[in-house]
Amino acid sequence: ICTIAAFIGLLAAGRTINVISLAGVAFAIGMTLDNSIVVIESIELKRRQGLDRFRAAVEGVRSVWSAVLASTLTTILVFLPVLFIVEEAGQLYSDVAVAISASILASMLVAITLIPTASARLNFGTENRAPGESKGRRRVLKWIDWLIATPGHRMMTIGVTVFASAAVILLLTPPAEYLPEGEEPKTFASMSAPPGYNLETMSVIGLEVRDNFLPFVGDDPQRFRSGETEVPAIKYLNTRISAGGMRIISQPVDAGDIDALMDAITARYRQYPGMRAFAARGSIISSNDGGTRSINLDISGPTLSVIYEAALATYRRAEEVLGNPRIQSSPNSLALSQPLIEVRPDWARAAELGLSATAVGYTVAALTDGAFVDEYFEADDKIDIYLYGTSGGRADLDSLGGLPVYTPQGEILPLNAIATISETVDSNSIRRINGQRTVTLNVIPPQTIPLEEGVEIIRRDVVDYLRQSGALPASINVDISGASDQLDATKSALLVNYPVALVIVFLLMVAIFRHWGYPLLIMTTIPLGIAGGIVGLALLNGIGAVLTSFGLNGFHQSFDMISMLGFLILMGTVVNNPILIVDRAIQRLAEGDGDNEVSPLDAVRDAVSSRLRPIAMSTLTTLCGLSPLVFIPGAGTELYRGVGVIVLFGILGAAVVSLTMLPALTVAVLEWRVKRRKTGSNRESDLLTTHS
Incomplete structure (x- = not known):
């Protein structure tokens, strides 16, 4: 009855049946018997004192009614502060709270109605029998x-x-984590190439990496445990290769070998000079980049060169003090060494010809890499439409200046007539947070280091250390965010709401016992x-x-x-x-x-x-x-x-x-x-x- 009540409560509250709410139902199963046990024991005690079945049922419930009511309401109302926790953890708490509260409330109703009724009608043969x-x-x-x-x-x-x-x-009391990963036994492992790599080079590297792991697909897990192989047996291996790197999505045959598989993939990645490796487990709660254990270092400042130097120093120091962390940077490269072709329009000349900045940029994109036009759907398939020049996205850089540009006046001019073209090295992307140029390091501490401890290590042994050594100049600002921010916010909410729960329990027992002292004794x-x-x-x-x-x-x-x-x-x-x-x-x-x-x-x-x-x-x-x-x-x-x-x-x-x-x-x-x-x-x- 009480378990069914839990599902009815979830339905009435508009909740879904998921692994968290089902856990709440499971928690409640053992707890729902408490009220019935207390009532039955009280009724049995009255029957042993010589009362008949009907009188014993009434007196038994009456003698423990206040205790049953107090224990039920304290269990239910203690969840009231959960409603005021707006963080992710509060949303997860509420599913458990609804399931348990509905079950416990039903258990009280069963204990004071169904149990005494059954006891009065059924003869257990315990009248006048002394307790064992x-x-x-x-x-x-x-x-x-x-x-x-x-x-x-x-x-x-x-x-x-x-x-x-x-x-x-x-x-x-151990250091705190934010949320469990809800981890799946699969890995998302990325390799970021240094500036200057192209798709052809990365294709060669990607095929080498793939061929290295293919022999272990469908292998016997026992071979890895016995030390015959350095790579665990793999269930499947998916690879994706681009000019900027590659990504592997894989799963071991034995879920217990997931960490070993991640280590094997990252070790293989790092055999290539300049490559950065990052691997994380799949998660049903967060994104597949270690979201509930990630510590984001947002490094911002006035100039890119100083920001990149500070980010690189922070990256190396974090690797040193955390042992074997998983670190991912955004952008991927921490060096201003990406070869670029810079097209700088002559805005006065463009204005004379009626060309806007958008028109110039769109024209250059269409004649080189291709420009996005629109999208349309064919049944359930979405198809992107791109506009290309006659070269089909393979424009010769030497002939870039001669690309034809059509003006609103109907003239056709070469690109170098309205823009200056030069070769340079820089970053291929600029990330901004609150308008400031920023490099973000996503640091996932090793499993042996809790998130709370990891944040303290980074704050003390990375940021403060680099400040004192001068590697982080005063012009550079470092903000710690990510799961660590959410952990602090949730802890603050709990520190406020836990005392509220205690006050609710206390006032409830004061009302039931009609005394201020006894509730303190109980608490x-x-x-x-x-x-x-x-x-x-x-x-x-x-x-x-x-x-x-x-x-x-x-x-x-x-x-x-x-x-x-x-x-x-x-x-x-x-x-x-x-x-x-x-x-x-x-x-x-x-x-x-x-x-x-x-x-x-x-x-x-x-x-x-x-x-x-x-x-x-x-x-x-x-x-x-x-x-x-x-x-x-x-x-x-x-x-x-x-x-x-x-x-x-x-x-x-x-x-x-x-x-x-x-x-x-x-x-x-x-x-x-x-x-x-x-x-x-x-x-x-x-x-x-x-x-x-």
Whole structure:
């Protein structure tokens, strides 16, 4: 029912079914059982106390209604700040938020309607039967009782938990990435030729490169693993050759060999002097140029020669400090050495003849390389129309000055009569950003260097270093943009919206508990759950590193913006178990009256004992629901595995904290409140005695 509700929610919100929204549905599967488990356990407890099935169903729901409502609304409303994140990550978050929210809301409705109805109608045969006390349950309760028995034990439990969590957050939090690549096991590898190369020369080089890799198409992957070949088996090989370079689109037979294939192609490219090589993996999220890990250095200044010198120095320094980065420049060449024929019109003479700048340029283009006229469609095929001279786009440069130019007056003049023609060397393209001449370096750090760390290295060891050494003069401006800009913007949005989520959770619990202090007590588990998520991410990457060291296919899960969504989910879910314990402890404390007064320690003991089974069951079901997303590899798993591992270990850590630190803290707080109440009552009694 709840899974169907997730799809209905996606439909109502106008969302599509994609790998992100399906991940949200999968996350919700384990979480939807929590409310039903709590309600069933409460009903069973009432039946064991001697109530009939119908009365037990009503009283069971009534006793946990506030806790179920609080846990449901905190899980749903914690996603409200996602609506205000306008960056790409916010759009991805919203799909997960809609799927989870719809499922959890449906789970609450099922828990308070369908579950008690079924319990009242079906006889489970548990009336008046004492709850089973397994050896494991007794050991857990005995251990918890020791932790909360004395003030010293309670302070030790609280101190150790807080210290360990703070150490985890400070020491194990990794540098951030922007978004996962959603990488496909294919490479887009480009080779840029230096100035002066023509199509004939590049065709020879391109065929040599192609012939080098063709023998490995359809090869046995085992030959590469055994060291017989230096190139992995290739599934297919597509090449495109132009005068400025070539591009290969290829995919290995074994997806795990993609990095080796990229290295083999770039190594082959670099065997040709002056060639620049760049390779990136395909991506379902960004462009196929490392978009979610790219660091763009926009180098601008007043003169091209100074800009190109600074860009070349930056290029070489980045290669040196980053180890083996993938760097692409725009324009491709970082030297003003492209042979050019410069046609400079005599504007006064052209004006006399009625020739505009557009007309002169179009005429020269048509008589040399060809000029674009228009396009038309033949069925689904688009056909471009070009205008050429009689030479058909192969004009002889020596006869360029004699090309006929037709004037509006009907005269035919040679080109050199209205323009000066000269040979020069310069750049074949000029890139401008905000009107300034600019060279852009697209730097993709190695996989071992996270984006956040890579940005810091470039800022400190490249830009600042070159400034201090004088390689970047004061007239040159360097801006860092690309995915690094988007990372900073998304982090800033999260830093604003995470506190908003905490405030929403707090105010919601204040409204439900009608108390300002108890919600703060419950929310102490949130940072501890976050610490558990960070531990899980570190353990996952540690296992991946161990597998790699043994020559197996390892893995690495980056700490990206989608993974950080796990923290938002944890804010709404880790409070569920504490709500059960604190709510029951408050109820138990309120039941005491006069001679039957219940101490805070006994109230917490009873709360832990009665809520231990639903906490264990809901935690286990959630862990089982998330485990396939985390531990079963497959295409696209890097998109949601980070969220899964953070939520999985965060909930596991929160469950442990809910049964250790939280009871100790709850006893301490309740004892302090009882003591303060008694002190106030004694003062009031003394005051009345004095007046009388």
